[in-house]
Amino acid sequence: MNGGGEDANGSGGLLSRVRRHARRVVGPALRRDRREFILGDLEELHELWSARYGRRAADRRYLKALFGSVGGGWRRGTEPGRLRHERRQGIAAGVLSDVREAIRTLRRQPVLTVIVAVTLGLGIGAAGAVFGLVNELLLRPLPGVRNPGGAAFVEFSEADRRNTGISGPLAEAIRASATLLDGIATFDYVGVHASAEGVRPREVRAYTVFGDYFELLGVRPVAGRLLSAGETGPQSDPYVAVISEQLRESLFAPSDDVIGQRLDVNGSTFTIIGVTAGGFGGTDRGWTVDLWVPRSAYVPLTNSLRERLWARDSRLNQDFVARPLPGVSFAAAEAELNALLRRLGEAEPLHGEYVSELHATLHPGLNVSPGLRPYLRPALGILALAGILVLLIPCANVANLLLMRALKARGELAVRRALGASTARIARRALIESFLLAGSGALTGLGVAWLIGRTVQGESLWGLPGFDGFSVDWRVLAFACIAVLVTALLSGLLPAVLAARFDPGGALRDAGTHVTGRQSELRNGMSILQIALSLTLLVGGILLARTVRNMYALDPGITLDGVYSASIDMGRLQPPESGALEVLYRNLLDRVQAVRGVRGVALQSFYGPYRGALRSNIATSPETAAQPVWVATHWITPGWFELLDIEPVAGRSFRPADAARSGRLPVILTRSLAYRLFGQTAVVGRTVHVGMQTLEEAAVVGVIGDVRLTRLHATPDEALFLPFPAAQTNPVTVVIRVADSDPAAPARIREALEAAAPAFPVPEPEALRSRIDDQLAEQRILARLLVVFSGLAVLLAAGGLYGVVAFGATGRSREFAIRIAVGADGTGIATLVFRSAALIVAAGTAVGLAGAYGLSTLIGSRLFGVSPMDPLSYVGAAALLAAVATLACWLPARAAARLDPVTTLKQE
């Protein structure tokens, strides 16, 4: 551009820098056809002048002659030219030319540009990954629903009870009288078995709906029609059904016209009238539903009495969704609902029993049910906090880098200012540069976010659909733009302001690497902040990682490897005759036992390990029966203990004869329950009283050791075991132990189960280990992300420290050179460098430990087996950080120790 390469004689003198800056700024103003000759002449003259008058005077003459050579006015591409251009063309043109120039500047310094882009990319990527997770879980609109943000869940509660539910007539009355609502509907869950002709029944989640359900949600049919409000009232035909596309796929061939087809639901025949479009699966992301029937279908589906369903004192309607009219706020709609409740309560004595006590609350936005929200918020809050911290750290790094660059370029800046560039213009130019850098950082960041997303891919939280990686949509792009804005301002504003405030005279006089005290304080401060933030995250990550390890290290008291279970729901309507049930149980045991690779099989009531348990009462005597102990109860077949490698610590396990129920009911206790009931474990032969409602006399025949069967908890289960079958035992769970890890075994077992229970839906057997994984998903995701984030944070902080120490060492090279010249050895110099870093690290560690204390109290409730103040985690994190910091200082220290005093002093 200036028609020549680097200074031939500018081998490093401080003043020649002034010449270089001046040349870069003024050069473009020279006439193109003469530029080369003028600059060449000036070099030649400068040499003569410096021989004659000295370097300083020569420089002054050089500048004077250079400025004097600008003829024909200042052209575009120079400061006054730009000013005039901008005045004429408007500020947009000026900004555009700044952008062009900034791109040129950044391309001239590719290394710096790449470092900054990658640094910012790591931070933006980490924050983006958190945002992507939130986006995938919460922000993506519900499939098939029009404007889910404009609708709300309605919760009816009494003074002390939440979500109490209301009666059908009250729901009708509210729907008829509310004037600010576009619609209101109830939807209540029923688990059903559904089958089409020639297809095995499946477990399907169904909603019985009343009101403007599909209208207010804006659901469209992909075939047929949907249930209108008029089809859901008390007098309507219950036997019509709307199904999801997913259910249609699983029950019918793709070519079938399903409209008008029959669907068997819990033994009643329904006619399919429509299929929902757009993947609609209800209003709760974590609970997708595939079948919708009118409210009155509740009666045949659950075998309840029609009178109960529409009775005024029933509270069968629990879940509500409503949409305020356009322009009506949620608050106004809520106020109207409450006024309406009071009016209805006063007007009608029948409603009056409880209506006036009711209170309606609107939970705006359909996505996750209101009940789940309190669980989601804190976890995502912690992640968001971590993401913001990781975003802040590289901002400090980049601010530092830009600051150093601004210092180096201050000669150039001084010339710019001398030529009339205002403070605002110089700051603007610097900000545009940092925006460009942040933009390229954001591009890198999207890639980093994708990588981080992969570490939690496939995890499912709180029953929400599994997170399948990071995907870019407009929300993520909007986030990236905000991140660019924030990082550009955070990292660029300070250097921009400092750049703009340079004193041109002073800078020209000593445009060297002279560092002022205030700026180096600023850089040290930023480095301290970075170290503090990364230490905070590191402690949090370590605490959570240890929590997860501690949880997995808990002894469940049973064998998990090769153990699967499958729960078979037998329907709630017509339970099979007891004879048929016995055949079913026998078949399940025999057929599964015959599967190749199966070592053992047993049955138990309810859902099996790590899926919850039924509870019953137990008391030690009829006198204490008034205050029985309410404990988890498992009805199990003989062989269940052996299958899971549970050995009785006293007494015996169950025998086949126990199921015959001759004599007293045999019961087996866990050690902790025995201890709670009797204060000791030698209790075999003692009498207890057990039962779900009425207590029955039973004899303790055995005690087993500590087990954790419902979840991995600190305290072992207090549980009791009774012989299978129980009177009330739907579903029945088949527990299977497989000889070796055979990936095909679950599929083979499923086939056997299907053959044994042809009338019922059969799920794929699930490994117990994966159930535990599901239970610990939240802690695991938090731990994994926090560990990744803190790793990133430490790396970035180390990079920042390196920059500060290296820059500081360069600034002190003259001092070091003199020290070496007068006899200091390399170790001494290295120690000096390390000492400057040690102060920063020490201050950062102190602040960081305080921050870590704050963070760990925040996550305290999620910790397990490790105290929020765990000294080992704190010390370990600080030690790790110190080690990384030492590494970061090693390079500049070595460079300082190897300084050649002669060259250094000559240069200075």
Add this chain to the structure above:
Amino acid sequence: MAIGELEQVILLALAALKGEAHGAAIAQELEDRLQRCVAPGALYTVLDRLEGKGFVESWIGESTPSRGGRRRKVYRLCPAGARAMREWYAGIRDLAEGAFPVLDVIAEGAS
């Protein structure tokens, strides 16, 4: 044809430099003889004008390390330039011959 003051000194400097010189040499000559700093940009503007009048001719010379690898532009005084200078100075000399006695009288009378 009138010749501007800066044009004159540049042509004279060029003559003093044996009729052939590049920008830096001319600037140096002017500085040495007249203690006058002429910015190279201004110098070239004048030289271009002189070239337009046919007084000097120029070509692009070789580059040297002392110029940071940049090429030089070399000017040579043309016969037309030399003639014009000669005529111009002849006129000046005639004018001065008549003027000097008067200048002497005034100068001495004033002092």
